[in-house]
Amino acid sequence: MRYLIMPFRAVYKIYYLIVFAMSLIITYPIMYYLLSDPKRFPKAFTAMRIHAFFLLLFAGAFLKVKGAENIPKNGAYIICPNHSSYIDIFCLYTIFPKYFVFTGKKEIEKWPLFHIYYTSGMNILVDRSSKTGMFKALKRMSHEIEIGNPLAIFPEGTISKDAPRMTSIKPGAFAIAIQKQVPIVPVTFVTNWKRLSRSGFWNGPAVPGIAEVVIHKPIITTGLKKEDVSKLQDEVIAVISSALPIS
Numbered sequence: 465m466r467y468l469i470m471p472f473r474a475v476y477k478i479y480y481l482i483v484f485a486m487s488l489i490i491t492y493p494i495m496y497y498l499l500s501d502p503k504r505f506p507k508a509f510t511a512m513r514i515h516a517f518f519l520l521l522f523a524g525a526f527l528k529v530k531g532a533e534n535i536p537k538n539g540a541y542i543i544c545p546n547h548s549s550y551i552d553i554f555c556l557y558t559i560f561p562k563y564f565v566f567t568g569k570k571e572i573e574k575w576p577l578f579h580i581y582y583t584s585g586m587n588i589l590v591d592r593s594s595k596t597g598m599f600k601a602l603k604r605m606s607h608e609i610e611i612g613n614p615l616a617i618f619p620e621g622t623i624s625k626d627a628p629r630m631t632s633i634k635p636g637a638f639a640i641a642i643q644k645q646v647p648i649v650p651v652t653f654v655t656n657w658k659r660l661s662r663s664g665f666w667n668g669p670a671v672p673g674i675a676e677v678v679i680h681k682p683i684i685t686t687g688l689k690k691e692d693v694s695k696l697q698d699e700v701i702a703v704i705s706s707a708l709p710i711s
Contacts, residue, residue, distance in 0.1 A: 473670040480660065480670075483522045488577040491515055499584035508586060509563045516557035524672025525551055525659045529559055531679035534649065540609040541682060542641050545651035546704050547618040548627035550660045552653055555675055556616055564614040567605065567636075569621060570597065590636070592621075602640065609644045619701070627657035628708045630701065638697045642690065647682035650700050652707035654678060678707040 491511070498508035520527065543564060545552060553566070566582075570591040573579045582589050588604050591597025605615055617637040624631040641648050654676040661668040680703050688696060 473668065476670045476672075477660070477668075480523055484519065485577075487515065487519060487522075492577055492580070495580060499580055499586055502585065505586045506563055508584075512581070513557045513561075516554035519554045520551060520558060520675065523551055523554075523660065525555075525656075525675040526673070527555065527558060528674050528676045529679065530677070531681075532559070534679045534681050535560060535562075536614075536647065536649065536682060538612075539646070540612050540644070541614050541647045541649055542637055543614055543616040543651060544619055544637050544648050544700055544704070545616075546628075546630050546653055546708070547620045547623050548653050548661065549623065549656035550662070551675065552618075552623075552656055555653065555656065555677060556651070559677060559679070560614070560616075562614060564616050565605075565608045566616045567601070567618075588615075592634075602636075605640050606644060609640070609646055615640070619697070623662040624657075625663050627661055627663070628654075628710055630705065630708075633697060633701060635693055635697055638693050638700065639690075641685045642688045642693060642696060645686050645688075647684050648696070648700055649682050650680040650703040652678040652680070652704050654707055654709065680704070680707075 498504045498511055566587040567590055568582055570589050572582050573589060581587055588601055590601040608615060619633045619637050620631045621634050656675055658669045659675055660670050683700060
């Protein structure tokens with residue numbers, strides 16, 4: 465049975481890679497214009513949400529969201545999800561209606577076409593290999609929070625190859641949450657790893673279906689201090705993991 469499914473997985477991945485690439489080519493002129501001026505970033509965000517919706521549609525990934533009422537209505541906060549699939553970002557844009565800023569690894573600036581979403585200045589690139597780069601990223605994150613914009617940070621930094629199990633965690637999201645005293649909204653992508661995973665071209669799960677998402681209640685950081693980063697990290701990861709299908 466496993467060997468019968470493998471060709472389907474490969475075809476599906478090739479199909480979706482083509483869909484994704486074509487969508488970037490088609491939307492590039494529009495996004496280039498919208499992202500060329502910070503004043504147009506809110507409109508760019510709306511365009512990205514529409515783009516994400518259709519990318520999920522063409523992937524055959526149908527959102528099933530639990531806990532949408534836990535999304536804060538006002539103010540800044542940090543969206544903190546597990547990273548299990550290539551469709552995670554599209555899900556976040558589709559689910560969260562308020563303008564937010566994504567953080568991503570510096571390597572993204574080398575990705576053809578897609579890099580514009582980060583190199584334009586709308587979202588934040590984090591260079592973990594450089595203290596100066598990290599300082600600039602943290603400064604930008606602080607600024608976005610101060611003006612009331614939520615941040616979306618994957619604490620794993622990359623898609624887990626062992627999904628649904630999470631990989632090693634970076635403390636940045638929790639440190640900035642405590643520094644700015646803003647809540648963290650944990651998000652669990654329960655089934656995204658089945659839809660389009662990172663592992664193996666032949667063996668890695670890839671199939672259309674339900675993209676089940678759980679949005680947990682915000683975790684308040686008011687009163688926490690620098691020395692509480694580890695404790696906060698453990699609490700958030702425990703909440704995210706509680707909805708994952710792992711023992």
